[in-house]
Amino acid sequence: MVENKVDQVTEALQKTQINGNGNDKAVTDVTAQTEKEDVTNGNADHEDEDGDEDGEEEGGEASADKKKKKKKKNKKKKKGNKQTEPPTVPVSKLFANQIYPEGQLEEYRDENNWRTTNEEKRYIERQEHDNYNDLRRAAEVHREVRAYARKAIKPGMSMIEIADLIENGTRTLIEENGFDSGIGFPTGLSLNHCAAHYTPNAGDKTVLAYDDVLKIDIGTHVKGRICDSAFTLTFNPKYDRLLEAVKEATNAGIKEVGIDVRVSDIGAAVHEVYDSYDIELDGKTYDIKPIRNLTGHTIEPYRIHAGKSVPIIRDSGDDSKLEEGEQLAVETFCSTGRGYVIEQGECSHYAKVYDGGFVPLRLPKAKSLLATINKHFGTLPWCKRYLDRTGEEKYAMALKNLVDNGVVQAYPPLCDTKGSFTAQMEHTILLRPTVKEVVSRGDDY
Numbered sequence: 001m002v003e004n005k006v007d008q009v010t011e012a013l014q015k016t017q018i019n020g021n022g023n024d025k026a027v028t029d030v031t032a033q034t035e036k037e038d039v040t041n042g043n044a045d046h047e048d049e050d051g052d053e054d055g056e057e058e059g060g061e062a063s064a065d066k067k068k069k070k071k072k073k074n075k076k077k078k079k080g081n082k083q084t085e086p087p088t089v090p091v092s093k094l095f096a097n098q099i100y101p102e103g104q105l106e107e108y109r110d111e112n113n114w115r116t117t118n119e120e121k122r123y124i125e126r127q128e129h130d131n132y133n134d135l136r137r138a139a140e141v142h143r144e145v146r147a148y149a150r151k152a153i154k155p156g157m158s159m160i161e162i163a164d165l166i167e168n169g170t171r172t173l174i175e176e177n178g179f180d181s182g183i184g185f186p187t188g189l190s191l192n193h194c195a196a197h198y199t200p201n202a203g204d205k206t207v208l209a210y211d212d213v214l215k216i217d218i219g220t221h222v223k224g225r226i227c228d229s230a231f232t233l234t235f236n237p238k239y240d241r242l243l244e245a246v247k248e249a250t251n252a253g254i255k256e257v258g259i260d261v262r263v264s265d266i267g268a269a270v271h272e273v274y275d276s277y278d279i280e281l282d283g284k285t286y287d288i289k290p291i292r293n294l295t296g297h298t299i300e301p302y303r304i305h306a307g308k309s310v311p312i313i314r315d316s317g318d319d320s321k322l323e324e325g326e327q328l329a330v331e332t333f334c335s336t337g338r339g340y341v342i343e344q345g346e347c348s349h350y351a352k353v354y355d356g357g358f359v360p361l362r363l364p365k366a367k368s369l370l371a372t373i374n375k376h377f378g379t380l381p382w383c384k385r386y387l388d389r390t391g392e393e394k395y396a397m398a399l400k401n402l403v404d405n406g407v408v409q410a411y412p413p414l415c416d417t418k419g420s421f422t423a424q425m426e427h428t429i430l431l432r433p434t435v436k437e438v439v440s441r442g443d444d445y
C-alpha cells in the first residue's frame with residue numbers, strides 16, 4: 001500500500017472532478033469454478049509419485065538405464081519439499097527448522113560502516129531475531145505467491161479471478177490464522193492510469209487485457225510483521241522502458257536507504273533516475289515522471305503506515321531521518337501522465353484509523369460492523385471482498401457512518417490522467433542495527 005499526500009487545494013479539485021463511477025453490485029461468482037480447478041495437488045516432488053513413475057519402466061531390459069534414472073531422481077528428492085503450482089504448501093513445511101531465509105543484505109556505508117562488526121549492535125539484533133524471522137516468513141510467502149502470480153496471470157482473466165488466485169495462495173502458504181498470520185492488506189491490482197488502491201469489489205466485471213499495465217501490490221504478515229512489496233506486470237513489450245525505469249529508480253532509492261539518512265535524499269535519488277527516462281508509445285514520446293504525491297512509508301506491527309514518508313521526488317522538503325531498527329517500504333511510482341494522482345472511482349480499500357480513540361456511535365448497524373472489523377482486521381487494511389467473507393451484508397450505510405465518524409478511513413483508487421500509464425515497484429526493508437536487509441528481495445525483482 002502507498003501513502004498519498006493530499007493538500008487542501010487538491011482535495012477541492014477532487015471533489016469537483018470525481019463522479020463516483022459506482023458499478024452495480026450484482027454478485028456474480030465468476031471465481032467459484034476456477035477456485036476448485038486450482039487445487040490440483042501437483043506434488044511433483046513427493047515420494048509416492050516417484051514410485052509411480054518407476055512403475056512405467058517395468059519391462060526388464062535396460063536395467064542400467066533404469067538405475068541411472070533412479071539416481072537422478074533421488075538427487076532431485078534431496079532438495080526437499082518444493083512448492084506446487086498453484087501454491088498449496090505452507091512455507092512452514094518447506095523450512096523444517098522454521099528458520100526463514102534472510103533477504104538481500106547490504107552493509108552500511110561510510111560513517112556507518114562500524115555497525116557491521118559492532119558487538120553491542122549484534123547483541124541488540126539477536127534479541128530481535130524472532131521478529132525478523134516472522135517478517136522473513138511473510139516475505140517467503142510473498143515471493144512464492146508472486147512467482148505463481150507472474151506465471152498464471154493472463155489477459156482474459158477477470159480481476160476477481162486474479163485477486164482470488166493471489167489471496168488463496170497467501171492464505172494457504174501463510175497458514176492464515178486470526179491475527180497470528182494472514183493477508184497484510186488488500187491485493188492491489190491497479191490498471192493503467194490508476195496507480196494504487198484498486199482491488200475489485202464483488203460483481204466487478206473488469207477483465208485484464210493484453211495492453212494493460214497491472215500493478216500487483218501484495219501484503220502478507222506474520223504476527224503483524226507486514227511484508228509490503230509490489231511489481232508491475234505487462235504483456236505487450238512496448239511498455240518495457242516503463243518497467244526498466246521503475247526498477248532502476250526503485251533500486252536507486254533502496255540503495256540510498258540507511259540509518260540517519262534523510263528521506264528527502266532518497267526522493268532525490270529516485271527522481272534523478274526518472275529524469276533520464278522517456279518512452280515512445282504508438283509514435284508519441286512521453287517523459288516518465290515520478291508520481292509526486294505518492295510515497296513510501298515506515299511500517300510498524302499491524303500498522304502499514306507508521307508515520308514517516310519516503311518521497312520519490314527531489315525538493316520534497318521532508319527533513320525527517322531514518323533510524324536504527326525501523327522497517328520501511330520503499331516504493332516508487334512513475335507515469336506517462338502528469339505525475340500526480342487523485343482519488344477516483346469506486347472505493348474498495350479501508351482501514352481503521354490507527355489512533356482514532358473512542359467514538360460514540362449511535363447507529364446500531366455501525367456498532368456491529370465495527371465489532372466485525374475489530375474481530376477480523378483490527379488495524380490492518382481490508383477491502384469489501386474481505387468484509388463479505390465475514391458474512392456481513394448490506395453494510396453500505398453502516399460503513400459510510402464509520403467513515404463519516406472518523407473511525408474508519410477510506411482509501412479510494414489513486415489515478416493519474418486517463419490514457420496515461422503508471423508503474424510501481426516496492427520492497428520492504430529492515431534497518432537492522434548491523435546491516436540493511438531488503439527482506440522481500442527475490443530473483444524476480
Ligand SMILES: [Co+2]
Pocket residue numbers: 001002003228296297329331426
Ligand atoms: Co506500501
